[in-house]
Amino acid sequence: MKKRLIINYRMIFREATIQDIKQIQLVRNSVKENTLSDPNLVPDRDVEDYILNRGKGWVCEINSEIVGFSIVDLKENNIWALFLAPEFERQGIGRKLHDMMLDWYFSQTNINVWLGTSPNTRAEQFYKKAGWKIIGTH
Template sequence: MLIREARIDDIGQIQIIRNSVTENILSHPNLVTDQDCEEFISQRGKGWVCEIDKQIVGFAIVDLMENNIWALFLDPKFEGKGIGQLLHKSMLDWYFTQTKDKVWLGTDPNTRAEKFYRRAGWTEVGKDGSEEIKFEMTYSDWSKSPNH
């Protein structure tokens, strides 16, 4: 298992994973374009992938411009193996070397993702849009976290 920075040539596999998830499903696959992915991993922030046997099985992307976790998704066949935790740690460790500003994300309620973020120490701060739960992580909370 290898966690590494995402590259432009990873976008095809990233899109396959994004469209294979069973939670936080896009209402239409074209809502997140290859150009969006390229912008987020090369201009707005950075991304990471998890590779197993040269196949990408998960990815995470953080947006420094909006202080937002843009994506953290796994191939459903690889859930429950600690990959999400490794991607999450890599992403937040890097994020907080770039800024001490709090970071936020939104996720659907009553999902594995919601439970994951609560266990990882994120604080619920309200709603993002009409349905998603909005979570925040401060530098202080991350630096004290056992996940750090």
């Protein structure tokens, strides 16, 4: 019989702060899909603008380390970011961040929200499973 390693840790979900930006960037640059060709394309000041002025962000922390985050943009009515460190995928973290983000968004406005992701990816499947509909391709 194979032994199974069971990891027991406490996930903390909370609003993102400026102090989280360095760890948010580490998560963003660790992903295997939707990678940035140049990490400088998303500077810290952009993340700060989105979480303080344009909308709001959330993080999931485990042992004081951010393992996932989401950010929604109220000005353009879109999901700006939802990313997890690869080793923390498929544990419900993305769905929880997604739901927190949309709950807040729709408490602020009733305007439809949109997002973009690459076709034929796990991200596309995630959003379809969450109830998103494809309305076009770009």
